[in-house]
């Protein structure tokens with residue numbers, strides 16, 4: 439990391455994107471205190487991470503690691519999800535309730551007694567997510583939550599993010615999945631070589647060709663179509679992300695007399 | 699002879715109470731580049747493991763039917779034998795890495811093939827260059843970012859130039875441009891070495907324009923098998939929960955509104971061309 443300034447408001451939902459090795463994982467590990475800054479400071483809910491024990495931060499900041507295998511160790515999925523809850527000293531009945539909730543929400547109920555290590559890659563990732571969601575941290579950070587997930591599971595993860603957001607939680611998601619980011623976030627932070635090169639609304643960030651190129655991103659497919667079309671038809675707006683938005687513009691193009 | 703022939707293949711992991719894959723039938727010819735996709739847990743990785751012999755030699759369970767790779771019956775061929783022509787990039791790259799430096803990681807597989815020192819050095823340099831990880835050569839694989847590790851895993855498998863290459867979600871941790879570069883590389887490997895390639899992938903918007911054929915699985919079975927242009931427009935695909943590329947959705951929407959784009963574009967460039975063509979036709 440090199441001279442990063444970033445502030446995330448309580449209740450905000452942001453996506454962090456950027457090339458391999460850009461420093462995304464490094465950045466979020468600073469938020470839950472796994473890493474401490476060598477220069478500058480990181481404050482989480484007012485706590486200076488250098489002076490605050492990781493155990494205290496852990497209660498407030500839930501981090502789902504990029505590789506679920508670094509996080510999983512219990513013998514059954516159920517045990518895995520219950521672990522943090524027990525650790526934080528919740529009584530048995532609450533533990534039970536929260537585990538049930540997390541199993542259902544992450545579509546894992548049928549695997550409750552299965553070893554996490556016998557699950558498919560996408561399923562393991564969901565167990566890792568469930569075990570963090572179960573203890574209800576105020577800040578949730580997901581490193582690549584959509585890897586190994588099919589479209590429906592991605593939609594489900596998006597819904598969960600919305601739900602958490604409605605509950606007022608702060609959500610930070612690292613992702614390489616452009617379509618997922620474009621569909622589900624209002625703020626995208628782009629990191630490249632350890633510095634922030636763009637920070638804003640998806641339609642602005644994804645049409646910022648310079649930042650996109652630096653961070654080895656691509657615009658979402660619809661934006662890319664708009665960019666290609668605009669080369670021939672200047673009236674096309676390149677800051678278009680939705681299928682509907684581009685469809686309307688093309689209809690106008692092929693039939694100028696069409697109203698809306 | 700087909701490169702891969704699968705007949706009535708079913709597999710149930712030991713201790714499991716359902717078939718992870720069932721009644722699989724298909725053939726793959728030399729030089730084909732196919733995409734296998736389907737919901738999480740539908741059996742994609744299980745099928746991949748049946749090609750390189752991990753199933754049934756490493757994972758035990760109930761095995762039915764036949765999987766032949768270059769004429770070898772997999773269940774009767776030891777994995778080291780299969781390893782001479784089938785290589786796999788695993789879903790989780792870290793499980794594949796063990797050496798102390800990136801260079802050694804890549805050289806290891808080549809040494810095992812019994813190649814000469816010069817040949818190893820040549821292939822090493824070449825693959826570091828194509829995958830774009832020259833600057834990581836002296837680094838320890840365990841101290842790399844997730845995507846960098848994935849690149850190392852891909853490099854070490856590609857350097858072996860297997861006849862059959864299997865990649866299980868190889869781009870899950872790659873930035874979008876790196877993912878496209880990997881797919882471009884697959885085209886090159888196919889063209890220059892007639893490699894037969896199977897890729898498992900969820901992000902269809904990135905890969906569709908690179909493959910000849912898409913096999914869709916659901917609940918352990920193959921449910922669709924055809925060219926991208928045939929498969930992507932089918933309503934079943936969306937119903938199963940496959941992420942259909944936005945371009946396909948856009949073309950469908952335009953069609954509903956009376957703007958008929960006859961040939962389905964798979965890239966933004968193709969899309970713009972099709973719209974242009976439509977406009978030209980319109981002005982006659």
Ligand SMILES: Nc1ncnc2c1ncn2[C@@H]1O[C@H](COP(=O)(O)OP(=O)(O)OP(=O)(O)O)[C@@H](O)[C@H]1O
Nearest residue numbers: 457458459460461462463464841842843844845846
């Ligand atoms: N344990 C480590 N020891 C030394 N260097 C590391 C370690 N982990 C990561 N790095 C290096 O730090 C830089 C940033 O890595 P980081 O994991 O934050 O990248 P990232 O943006 O998350 O990338 P990816 O998209 O590939 O996951 C990279 O150059 C990487 O090689």
Ligand SMILES: Nc1ncnc2c1ncn2[C@@H]1O[C@H](COP(=O)(O)OP(=O)(O)O)[C@@H](O)[C@H]1O
Nearest residue numbers: 556557558711714718738739740741742743744
């Ligand atoms: N080693 C194993 N033992 C038992 N069941 C397994 C094992 N590996 C995978 N499975 C199960 O088999 C099914 C198919 O898994 P997998 O082939 O990994 O799916 P995919 O790669 O399509 O996500 C899943 O239900 C998964 O939980």
Ligand SMILES: [Mg+2]
Nearest residue numbers: 463504843844
């Ligand atoms: Mg990372």
Ligand SMILES: [Mg+2]
Nearest residue numbers: 558559743789
């Ligand atoms: Mg898999």
